[in-house]
Structures are given as structure tokens and as C-alpha cells.
Amino acid sequence: MINVLAEKIKKLNAPIVVGLDPMLGYVPEHIQKKSFAEFGETLEGAADAIWQFNKEIVDNVYDLIPAVKPQIAMYEQFGIEGLKAYQKTIEYCKSKGLVVIGDVKRGDIGSTSAAYATGHLGKVKVGSKEYSLFDEDFATVNPYLGSDGVKPFIDVCKQEKKGIFILVKTSNPSSGEFQDRIIDGRPLYEWVGEKVAEWGLDHMGDSYSYVGAVVGATYPEMGKILRKVMPKSFILVPGYGAQGGKAKDLAPYFNEDGLGAIVNSSRGIIAAYKQEKYARFGAENFGEASRAAVIDMIEDIASIF
Amino acid sequence: MINVLAEKIKKLNAPIVVGLDPMLGYVPEHIQKKSFAEFGETLEGAADAIWQFNKEIVDNVYDLIPAVKPQIAMYEQFGIEGLKAYQKTIEYCKSKGLVVIGDVKRGDIGSTSAAYATGHLGKVKVGSKEYSLFDEDFATVNPYLGSDGVKPFIDVCKQEKKGIFILVKTSNPSSGEFQDRIIDGRPLYEWVGEKVAEWGLDHMGDSYSYVGAVVGATYPEMGKILRKVMPKSFILVPGYGAQGGKAKDLAPYFNEDGLGAIVNSSRGIIAAYKQEKYARFGAENFGEASRAAVIDMIEDIASIF
Numbered sequence: 132m133i134n135v136l137a138e139k140i141k142k143l144n145a146p147i148v149v150g151l152d153p154m155l156g157y158v159p160e161h162i163q164k165k166s167f168a169e170f171g172e173t174l175e176g177a178a179d180a181i182w183q184f185n186k187e188i189v190d191n192v193y194d195l196i197p198a199v200k201p202q203i204a205m206y207e208q209f210g211i212e213g214l215k216a217y218q219k220t221i222e223y224c225k226s227k228g229l230v231v232i233g234d235v236k237r238g239d240i241g242s243t244s245a246a247y248a249t250g251h252l253g254k255v256k257v258g259s260k261e262y263s264l265f266d267e268d269f270a271t272v273n274p275y276l277g278s279d280g281v282k283p284f285i286d287v288c289k290q291e292k293k294g295i296f297i298l299v300k301t302s303n304p305s306s307g308e309f310q311d312r313i314i315d316g317r318p319l320y321e322w323v324g325e326k327v328a329e330w331g332l333d334h335m336g337d338s339y340s341y342v343g344a345v346v347g348a349t350y351p352e353m354g355k356i357l358r359k360v361m362p363k364s365f366i367l368v369p370g371y372g373a374q375g376g377k378a379k380d381l382a383p384y385f386n387e388d389g390l391g392a393i394v395n396s397s398r399g400i401i402a403a404y405k406q407e408k409y410a411r412f413g414a415e416n417f418g419e420a421s422r423a424a425v426i427d428m429i430e431d432i433a434s435i436f
Numbered sequence: 437m438i439n440v441l442a443e444k445i446k447k448l449n450a451p452i453v454v455g456l457d458p459m460l461g462y463v464p465e466h467i468q469k470k471s472f473a474e475f476g477e478t479l480e481g482a483a484d485a486i487w488q489f490n491k492e493i494v495d496n497v498y499d500l501i502p503a504v505k506p507q508i509a510m511y512e513q514f515g516i517e518g519l520k521a522y523q524k525t526i527e528y529c530k531s532k533g534l535v536v537i538g539d540v541k542r543g544d545i546g547s548t549s550a551a552y553a554t555g556h557l558g559k560v561k562v563g564s565k566e567y568s569l570f571d572e573d574f575a576t577v578n579p580y581l582g583s584d585g586v587k588p589f590i591d592v593c594k595q596e597k598k599g600i601f602i603l604v605k606t607s608n609p610s611s612g613e614f615q616d617r618i619i620d621g622r623p624l625y626e627w628v629g630e631k632v633a634e635w636g637l638d639h640m641g642d643s644y645s646y647v648g649a650v651v652g653a654t655y656p657e658m659g660k661i662l663r664k665v666m667p668k669s670f671i672l673v674p675g676y677g678a679q680g681g682k683a684k685d686l687a688p689y690f691n692e693d694g695l696g697a698i699v700n701s702s703r704g705i706i707a708a709y710k711q712e713k714y715a716r717f718g719a720e721n722f723g724e725a726s727r728a729a730v731i732d733m734i735e736d737i738a739s740i741f
Binding site: 152154155157163167172173174176177194202203204205207208210211213214215218236237238240241242243244246247249250251253256257259260264265273274275276277278280281298302303304305306307308309310312313315319322323326327358369377 | 457459460468472477478479481482490507509510512513514515516518519520523541542543544545546547548551552554555556560561562563564565567569579580581582583584585600603606608610611612613614615617618619620627628631638649674690691
């Protein structure tokens, strides 16, 4: 799957991923109205609204991008109905040929991580049958519990030819509280990055490992160092756009082959119609606004090279 | 809710929590057969089997214990159907008067943590309506992203009078890889523990904070230090029993009032019927085996004081 991702990025010349993180506040009035008319102001109604919203965005951008990254929290906040919309979104994106990165940030002790890995990337056995569950292509993983929290994910990834992105340096303002603390002369995120590189050797694709890393766009100096620490890992880069990361700062996240990083934008794309820049489309044509924002983002990122 | 938990522990003289982490392999043959006969070897069948299993255990132990801790990964591995069983388990446990600690180990950047907090502890707004979702009383939270990943949980906890347990030192063998690394002369887990104490002051109950910590039973020396670092935080202690932690090692996790810690056992209770010690009950009476194991655990923990 990492080979597929790299191939798609090259073909589309678009090292970008659209974050499908649908807050209900992003969903235009007319979509909400329609869903509420059908299902009432219920969880089912909310889930339908975010699914219709996602679908229209995907329909408008799927030919331009290699991948999407749905943030499961935005669905989990609507409980079971929300998680059904998460699953439906994944299935639909895959049917459109998109690589799906489940931003689930799971991580636990061994047997529990194995259960998460099964639920998101693997297959579960029920008697003599086997079932795929959420079935993302990649998942994000939290490293705080160390190797035995991560390895069960890698085991499932090997079976399924899927991958993970491990949180190394996150994009949020307080990420430094623990991640930047100095251990034997180097910050914690570097030590985590080194482990990512080590774990990655255990599950290599053609040029890149199936074990990638998350490094926020908001910390380019650290991105530069981490690029060197993990030469074979794809870096998933959140924090571009709405969170303040700029394209010119992202050069160090890429390798010389122009690969090795994939930049995420969520709000900046899915709620583009709310920006002055794309206001001309109007809320009715929010999907077209998202398409215009994707085109602009691809151009912006291309300016790096 | 932290006051309720402390009250219940005192009343029952049982600072313990039963981990409802139902692997399908723990569910006795006769339960699986019945569920598969009704629903087939499907995800619905698996979910029904773990729900029936949970229900029988809860029916046998609810009067002895203050709280349960369902591990969501064990349900999530069966996808949507599994998560329905998770929700049903929570509802049932609450109807039996049990405090429910959702072992979800969520944690993300601010707005995303807010969504998780809503899904697990809060209420979501849909138009003019509000809905509770999974509605656990407590949730476990991963601290790797720092304050702005944790505070949205605390905000929801304040509204709902609920609480969280933050991972400080986990029970697994590789927990030391990052958690034990030395920063300015002290291990990372101590720095996290200090933050827990600080965050906790912001949301205090009568004697204890609504912000607790997870510290594994497998590292008693560290438990001793962390008890002092976080005097007002309840410590949720996994790793007793099956993972190797012993009662005699757990004294330092408690305060002088006999409170401040709650010891979890999962496998040791829910799969008790598989142990030689409780084999006399037979798989048919697995619930009674669990009850006997709970009584033994309470006695074992009482030997500390």
C-alpha cells in the first residue's frame, strides 16, 4: 500500500491528503436541512449530514488527490451512528480509488493494540469466518507505550500489506511539553523518530517503509532533522493551512526524490466555501469550492520543488 | 463522580475494578454456540456472544465491586457491531449501579480531543437537540500531545462531573522505552505525573481530583514515587494478576486514608473459569467462577492494609 501511495503521488504530482474531519458546523445549511427532514434532529440525521457532505467533497476532488484522512473522533462524537458514517466514508473513498489513512491515534499494551490493529487494518475471526472491519489502508498510532504497543500493528500490516504513521512530533501548540524534552542531549521526538526508523526496517516497501511518521507542519526545523533520522519513512504532515504551516517551510520534509512526505489539509479544503477566497462558489457549491482549494494547494505545494 | 467512586470503594471495602475485555476466546463454548445459532457466525453473533458473556459476569459480581473498566479495543475489533455491544455493556453496568471507566486511551490535538471527550463523556448537539453517546463515567487519556490534548477532556468533565485517568506509567514490558527516559534528572513518567497533579487541581472533588492517572502494578517502585507526585489523584492500577503484579507490591499506590488507588483485573476475573483454581465451577458456571475470583481479589488486596 505504501508503494501504491507513492505511485499515486507521483502520477498526480500531488503529495497531499484531504482530511475528512466533518464538524457539523462545516456542513452547509441545505445539507443539514435535508438530512434532518429525512431523519429528524437525531444522531442518524447528523451522521447522514456528514456522510452527504463527505460524499460531495469526495466526488469533487477524488481525481486530483492520492489519499484522504478521515479523523475518527469527528465521527465517534456522534456515537454508533457517526461511526457508521465513518465506515461508509472509507468504503466510498476506496471505491473511488483513494488511499484511506484512518486518523485513529490508537495505541495500547500488546494484546489490546492487536485488537485495535484487527479492527482498523485487519480481519477478525468469528468461528470459521473472517471479517474485515473499518478496513483503512493506513492508521495513525500513538507511541507512548513503546514497542510492544506498536508491533501488533506492524504484524497486521505485514499480513495485509498496509501501513501506519506513528506520532512523532504533533502539530499542536503544546506538543513540546513532553515531545521536546531533552533526553541524553536530544529531544524525545528524535528518540521516537529513531524507533520509527528501526521499526520501519522490519516492513519495507519498494523505496519506503510501511511504517511512517506524523510530524506537524508547524515545526519545520524539527521536520528537517526528522527527515534525516527516518530517511525511509513517509512523513504525514498535519498543520498546513488552517493551523498555520506554510508550503515554503515544508521543503525539508521531502526527500530528494520529491517523495517521502504527504501534506494534510482538513478545514482548508472541506470548509473552503467559508473562506473569502472561495466565497464566490456559495454554500450550495461547497464541493466545487473544495476542488478549487485542492487545486490551489497542489500548486502551492508544487512551488516547493 | 470521583466522590461516588471513593464512596463506593469505602462502602464495599473493595478498591478494585473488573476489566471487561472479552476476547472471543474467553467466551465459553455454550454462549458462543447460542449466539451463533441465533445470528450465525457473523459480527452480530460475535457481538451478542461477548455481550451475553459480559452480562452474566456483571450479574454475578456487581454487588461486590464499585466499578468496571471495559476496554473498547476488544469491542472495536468487531467493528460497529462490537461497539454496539460496548455501548450496551456500559448502559447495563450503569443500570446496576456500577461506575464505568471507559478504557479508550484517546488523545489528539485540541478540537479533536474535544470531539473524543464529547463522544465518550459529553453530549453532542444536533440542531436543537442534545444526545449522550457512549456516556462512560471516566475515560483513559494518552498524554503524548500535552496540555491542549488533555484540557478539552477536563472541560467536558467539569460540565458532566466526570473524570479521566491519564496514562503515566503503563504496565507493559516496553513501557520504559520512552516513559523511563531521564529528563533533567527525572524520568518522563514523573514529569507526566506532575502535569497530572497540576491539571487535577483544576477539577477537584471532595478529597480527590477528577483527574487521575494510570500506573501499572508491574512497576511498584515507580508507583511509590508517583503516589507522592500526585497526592490528590486516584491511581488506576492495571497489571495485577495475569500481568504479574502482586498485592503486596501495591501498598505504595494507596494513600494513608486507604484510598487513592483502584486496582484492575481483567483476564484474572472474567476468564477465571479457565484457571485451575476455579476449574471446579466448569465453563457452564463461568459467572460464579468470576464471583469467586472477585472475592479472592478483594481479600488479597485487603491484606495490604
